Amino acid sequence: MAEEQITENTEEKKEEAKTAGKQEQNEADFITAGFRFNTKEDARTALNEANAIRYLVPRIEGADKDTLLKVYKNALEARTFQTPVGLEYLHQLQNRLKKMGAAEEEIPPIQLYVNYTKMLRKNANPARQRVRPVAKKRKGPGLDRYTFSVLINIFLLILVIGMFFIALKSDNANILNYENVINDRYAVWEQELSEREKTVKQKELELKRQGIELPSYEDHDTESHVGE
16 A cells, blocks of 8 residues: 555656646747747747748838838738737837827827736736646546547647638738738838839929929939038
8 A cells, every 4th residue: 555655656746747847848938039928829929920020121121201101000900910029019110200200190009909907917926827736646437637638639639720720711910821911011012102103203204295304313412412
């Protein structure tokens, strides 16, 4: 009887050590761009937003105020950024627009879709939630641990397949299709800019036909150098 008790205690300690090691490894998977997230899904979403930011930054580096404001508004309407990583980037765009002369009323505020007070109350003691005692083995009738684990894995697999299917069918930017969505939006912006340039050139041709000469950019630069 004593030997069985010692063996059972040893197995429980091994199980506790294994669980603690998995918790430490999982916590490392929850860190993205300096933020520690509560779930791996949130961390992946943040990583997706970080990749979207890296893709977008060089394409709007030299944009004027109107173009940058349009990019900012489109990102808000599409809810492209929802984690702290993306929200921080939107705040940077706000400051950049203000430095470029945009008025406060021109810049829409960043909408938050999370009830932080409710979340803080729920996670009032995160350390207690992270460290949970390992459930002791129960003896008696019922599902054994292996069968229960298989059922849980099947349920999670069905859930993940459903999430991937919904993500693939969604028109909004998400983990799976963010690059295609951003490419499409950027193509639309480029087309609009091209149409504006075409309209300006048509106006210039009309003015030239009427005998009105417009100063070229080279003349303007030359006059600027002479004035200096």
